[in-house]
Amino acid sequence: MTRPRWEHFAHEADIGVRGIGASKKEAFEQAAIALTGVIVDPQELTAEEVVEVTCEAPDDELLLVDWLNALVYQMATRRLLFGRFEVHIDGQRLHAKAWGEPIDVARHEPAVEVKGATLTSLRVGQEAGGAWVAQCVVDV
Amino acid sequence: MDTSLLTRKSEYEWWVEQAGKMRVPAVLYASAELIHDMDPMVYEQATNVATLPGIVKASYAMPDAHWGYGFPIGGVAAFDPDEGGVISAGGVGFDISCGVRCLHTGLKREEVIPVKAELADALYHKVPAGLGSRGRLHLTDSEMDAMLTGGARWAVERDYGTLEDLERIEEHGCMAGAKPEEVSYHAKERQRDEVGTLGSGNHYLEVQYVAEVHDALTAEAFGLHAGDVVVSIHCGSRGLGHQIGTDFLRKMAVAAGNYGIALPDRELACAPINSPVGQTYLGAMRAAINCALANRQVITHLTREAFARVLPQAQLPLLYDVSHNTCKVEEHVLNGQLRKLFVHRKGATRAFGPGHPDLPPALRPTGQPVLIGGSMGTASYVLVGTAEGEARSFGSSCHGAGRSMSRHQALKQWRGRDLVEKLAAEGILIRSPSMRGVAEEAPAAYKDVCAVVDAADAAGLSRKVVQLKPLACIKG
Numbered sequence: 212m213t214r215p216r217w218e219h220f221a222h223e224a225d226i227g228v229r230g231i232g233a234s235k236k237e238a239f240e241q242a243a244i245a246l247t248g249v250i251v252d253p254q255e256l257t258a259e260e261v262v263e264v265t266c267e268a269p270d271d272e273l274l275l276v277d278w279l280n281a282l283v284y285q286m287a288t289r290r291l292l293f294g295r296f297e298v299h300i301d302g303q304r305l306h307a308k309a310w311g312e313p314i315d316v317a318r319h320e321p322a323v324e325v326k327g328a329t330l331t332s333l334r335v336g337q338e339a340g341g342a343w344v345a346q347c348v349v350d351v
Numbered sequence: 352m353d354t355s356l357l358t359r360k361s362e363y364e365w366w367v368e369q370a371g372k373m374r375v376p377a378v379l380y381a382s383a384e385l386i387h388d389m390d391p392m393v394y395e396q397a398t399n400v401a402t403l404p405g406i407v408k409a410s411y412a413m414p415d416a417h418w419g420y421g422f423p424i425g426g427v428a429a430f431d432p433d434e435g436g437v438i439s440a441g442g443v444g445f446d447i448s449c450g451v452r453c454l455h456t457g458l459k460r461e462e463v464i465p466v467k468a469e470l471a472d473a474l475y476h477k478v479p480a481g482l483g484s485r486g487r488l489h490l491t492d493s494e495m496d497a498m499l500t501g502g503a504r505w506a507v508e509r510d511y512g513t514l515e516d517l518e519r520i521e522e523h524g525c526m527a528g529a530k531p532e533e534v535s536y537h538a539k540e541r542q543r544d545e546v547g548t549l550g551s552g553n554h555y556l557e558v559q560y561v562a563e564v565h566d567a568l569t570a571e572a573f574g575l576h577a578g579d580v581v582v583s584i585h586c587g588s589r590g591l592g593h594q595i596g597t598d599f600l601r602k603m604a605v606a607a608g609n610y611g612i613a614l615p616d617r618e619l620a621c622a623p624i625n626s627p628v629g630q631t632y633l634g635a636m637r638a639a640i641n642c643a644l645a646n647r648q649v650i651t652h653l654t655r656e657a658f659a660r661v662l663p664q665a666q667l668p669l670l671y672d673v674s675h676n677t678c679k680v681e682e683h684v685l686n687g688q689l690r691k692l693f694v695h696r697k698g699a700t701r702a703f704g705p706g707h708p709d710l711p712p713a714l715r716p717t718g719q720p721v722l723i724g725g726s727m728g729t730a731s732y733v734l735v736g737t738a739e740g741e742a743r744s745f746g747s748s749c750h751g752a753g754r755s756m757s758r759h760q761a762l763k764q765w766r767g768r769d770l771v772e773k774l775a776a777e778g779i780l781i782r783s784p785s786m787r788g789v790a791e792e793a794p795a796a797y798k799d800v801c802a803v804v805d806a807a808d809a810a811g812l813s814r815k816v817v818q819l820k821p822l823a824c825i826k827g
Binding site: 219224315323 | 390424445482540541550590597600601604605617620754758760784785787791
């Protein structure tokens with residue numbers, strides 16, 4: 212069984228986010244944590260507020276881009292940072308909850324603002340060993 | 352990059368000869384050292400851009416080119432709408448109309464140094480920087496649309512600056528053809544509280560001095576002398592531009608197939624200029640250009656307020672304001688024929704030569720100031736556009752240093768606080784809300800801007816006028 216985890220990968224100007232899990236939904240959840248990890252340490256965040264997100268796309272890859280961009284939008288307009296996610300994927304539709312807390316610049320010292328998820332190094336799929344990977348580069 | 356894939360046409364000009372699906376060659380301007388260190392992805396991306404419908408002459412890469420999104424960052428490409436030419440959201444970038452504005456101060460370095468810390472604090476206090484910061488303006492729906500139509504002119508009409516400022520901004524501070532109605536609700540929501548904010552990443556506001564004069568005559572014409580203090584502001588269209596980039600990258604990725612455009616890579620997402628998606632993007636992108644111009648205008652006002660408190664004798668007129676992430680309609684001569692082209696510049700600075708009709712009368716004899724930002728703590732440059740550059744790259748030059756190391760690597764290598772102390776010892780004050788952000792933006796994580804500018808000069812894209820060095824840097 213694949214242990215859910217996230218990591219960043221190098222892009223010359225920006226940064227790549229990668230979620231890995233036993234299922235597609237888990238990989239999407241981990242990719243979202245990796246997105247937060249670009250800004251702050253996700254483990255530092257408490258679940259004070261919850262936001263619900265839905266999106267729909269013609270394929271898995273665009274669904275990942277839409278999911279991460281929906282979070283970028285929620286972070287920007289609600290001024291929240293999310294540390295925990297619960298994703299449900301039904302065909303081409305995604306429904307999710309994201310828990311987080313308001314940005315406190317002095318305490319969080321956010322490293323950088325994410326402008327958007329891109330189509331660069333975009334991939335959603337299953338590895339030979341069965342693990343699901345969801346990844347793309349985000350512009351910062 | 353593997354140079355055996357390239358034909359060296361001259362010391363600073365390297366070609367990927369037209370082959371396969373390429374409609375034109377790809378031309379890279381750089382020194383042998385810069386080419387050697389350039390990411391192989393630049394080769395791939397510049398070659399891919401050369402396959403797009405309606406591209407004319409060549410797909411260009413500037414000396415600071417690096418791996419971007421579909422288009423290389425440091426990429427220039429012009430398309431003819433009458434030949435099925437396309438427009439690409441990736442060819443403009445997420446931070447639409449990101450650019451550099453440079454202000455004179457009328458002060459000498461010796462006058463600023465004694466109050467440098469006070470000035471840095473005043474600027475940091477006045478100019479909101481970093482993620483989560485808000486501007487002092489909250490825009491209603493009607494004010495949002497007025498800002499998106501009016502650009503810097505909108506800001507000046509609300510007393511954020513003077514009419515003289517507008518003359519020294521591309522498009523005279525107001526991009527025509529903006530269509531606020533084509534800008535999504537989400538994009539407007541992201542911008543509501545963000546006018547007059549610096550943002551984060553490589554964006555900054557820097558107090559600098561003229562460290563070296565390379566071309567005394569042009570420097571004099573620009574009003575720049577050794578030891579003069581200037582302020583450079585590097586930022587873009589904030590959340591609104593980012594969201595428009597996001598919206599249209601997605602729309603174009605889906606639309607390209609419908610228009611029968613075979614993309615070598617999905618991220619090259621584009622649409623014909625003369626298509627509903629292309630036209631909608633143009634209207635929205637032009638609104639984002641106005642957003643960036645308004646943003647830099649409001650920041651200019653805040654900068655003037657900070658100076659008024661610390662150095663009340665200072666006057667801060669504009670040297671110039673130039674964007675490096677745009678698509679603009681321009682007239683260029685091709686094979687003796689005047690053609691109207693859509694010129695994409697992604698991480699490339701417009702560099703019009705002497706006599707260009709779009710320049711204000713005061714700058715027409717010299718050519719356009721080309722403002723090149725360095726990384727935190729390193730040099731920046733003012734260059735000037737050349738007639739030669741017009742022929743070489745549709746009047747375009749480099750835009751900055753470009754990273755040489757990923758954020759991840761930089762974070763492993765440096766601590767923000769150490770860097771701040773080290774730079775302070777060198778006489779450069781850093782003010783930033785995030786020490787991790789400072790570490791990720793470490794000067795050594797960027798390429799040597801001097802090598803990039805030297806190559807741009809030697810390749811004839813633009814000519815060096817002065818070198819600027821920092822005294823204080825406000826970092827998002």
